[in-house]
Amino acid sequence: MNLTPTFRRAIVPSIAALALALSACGGDDTSGSGSGSGGEGGSVDLASLSGELTAGGATSQQSAQEAWLVGFQEAAPGVTYTYDAVGSGDGRTNFINGGYAFAGSDAYLTDDEGELAGATERCAGQAPIEIPDYVSPIAVIFNVPGVDDLNLSPEVVAGIFAGEITSWDAPEIAELNDGVELPSADITPVHRSDESGTTENFTDYLDAVAGDTWTAGVVETWPGEYGGEAGNGTSGVVQVVSENENTIGYADASQAADLGQANIQVGEEFVAPSADAAAQILEVSPRVDEASDVNLAVDIDHTTEEAGVYPIVLVSYILACTQYDDQATADLVKGFLGYILSSEGQEAASADAGNAPLSDSLSEQAQTIVETISGP
Template sequence: MNIKRHGAALGLAAASALLLSACGSDNNAPAQSGSGAASGVNVDCGGKKQLTGEGSSAQTNAIQEFVAAYAAKCQGFDVAYNPTGSGNGIKQFTSKQVDFGGTDSPLKDDEVAKAAERCQSNPAWHLPLVFGPVAVAYNLPGVDGLVLNPETTAKIFNGQVKKWNDPAIKALNGSANLPDKDIVVFFRSDESGTTDNFQKYLQASAKSAWTQGGGKQFKGGVGEGKAKSQGVSDGVKATEGAITYVESSFAKSAKLGVAKIDSGAGPVELTDATAGKAIASAKIKGQGNDMVIDLDALYASKEAGAYPLVLVTYELVCSKGYDADTTKAVKAFLGTAAGPGQDNLTKVGYVPLPKEFRTKLQDAVKAIA
């Protein structure tokens, strides 16, 4: 995953600088330590003065928003987050080097055991605090509101559909003036959680058309690879007839066309509301407060008005096993992140969590002991 990665990279030192600016905000006057009274969410501030986290860079800008909200809630408390990637986040969390980890994929079986050991024989929980929509972005002058379905999307990205006026695309777009022009596919050349999730989406929603498999390396076998989200969005912007998969913030900043997705109940435009509807109906396959999302069900959903192609990033936390000071601070920070921390995520390329989903997360945070 690489949601608006060009915006910032928040290391341990940068986090402290962020907090200084957040605490000085005239628009978000901090509450006194211990009260957490601002913004309508009951946060019990206290405990460890500085938490540490590491992991997914996809959520960097969201973490910045969470930290700023936490600074406004709990004066004098801060968080240092190092965006070194999901793998490192898991390793640092399980080895007890940080208080929480960030990852765009749930723990594997062997990692579950290591996490439980780190949490003093208690399970670790996945808390899905960050969602970002992925756009199927294109550059086709004169064609607005392009509609694609999962099967046609899969066939474009594995080379079965090669022309913009292919009958499969024409059937979805009525009287649109589709040119007799080659489709130029751009894909991520680096290992990418965005690629992983996009291919999971194709596997779940277009099983008969996408047989190439999944993973963080693109398996489609066609197109031109570019590094990072900025690379693929720049490639499409510079190439008429091009298409890619990329986080929505990059598509918007490059002013690319964004395809509507028809999963079987009509075309759905990518908006906060349509992505939020998909999140609100997402099924949780984890047990109890371990909120692992069933991505197969989410990606294969045919719910009307829901845009299913979204990425999820989890915070890994101990359900029990922290010392008392860390427990209190973790609950205060994550409670803020699941509350007012969500309010400004749209401006940095993420989807604020729907109210019902926030409530589930806040209940899970409260259950940390």
């Protein structure tokens, strides 16, 4: 019996949750491994899997998770999969405390707040898996009547969000947009209200390219000294910008709807956010931990002047363990991650979410890591 997947979305003051659930009537087996029949999932036979798999985290992965949900349901009809889009910070917390089998995060783990140590402890003393599964530009979205195309330099972006550039017809903006009629209206910046990996990636860009203007550093929670409006989750920011004129915000480009998306200056050119331009930055960015066999996280080179590269990029990661307390969970995680990293999974997400598929080389490295997942 096949059941139609259900999607629940809610925006409330403290949380934006997306639960993706799929289920079907299957056999009595709790898990299985095989040759990979029944869909792409690495060495796991997806068709033989059954049970419940719960994960959550980054809201930026919402559209991709919906695409993966549909494809995985077809390949593994005996599995009930739930992804709660609660934000990267809560996703990491729930993964570390064992609430999620794996998590989606727009930031890799660090020791700043003990997260890396906590994840290592949760993963039976082994270093946690950190692999990219989703790459997309972070668009600087805007809603300015009469303005369809907008060029912004790194310094101007920082000045706007730091509250130093407050009018749309400010000379700093006008000189970058010759011939564009900019209104004499106050700028309303819009930021995330929740702890967010998207905010961390965006402020990492501001800190790298305009540290003299943006003095708050790299943060997951928007600094209180800067004003503006706030939205909960990616969808919340998009909603606030969509419903209010003369606003500007930041959001995963795949979820920017019909809003304007600024072209960002890189060297002597202005580059529009696109999946291809975002993917290119991975080629010029160094690995975070070259010594780790299970960590493919990168430090994004936001200051690159390479032609055609979009510099504000969200690289979203899957955080998982190489060893789980029971074989059934290990097989479910291994099967699902194998699917989303497969060519089928990456193409499905790209078609529905507009993100950049992982390169063949990166996908192969990630699949090799997933293959190490095991039970006790």
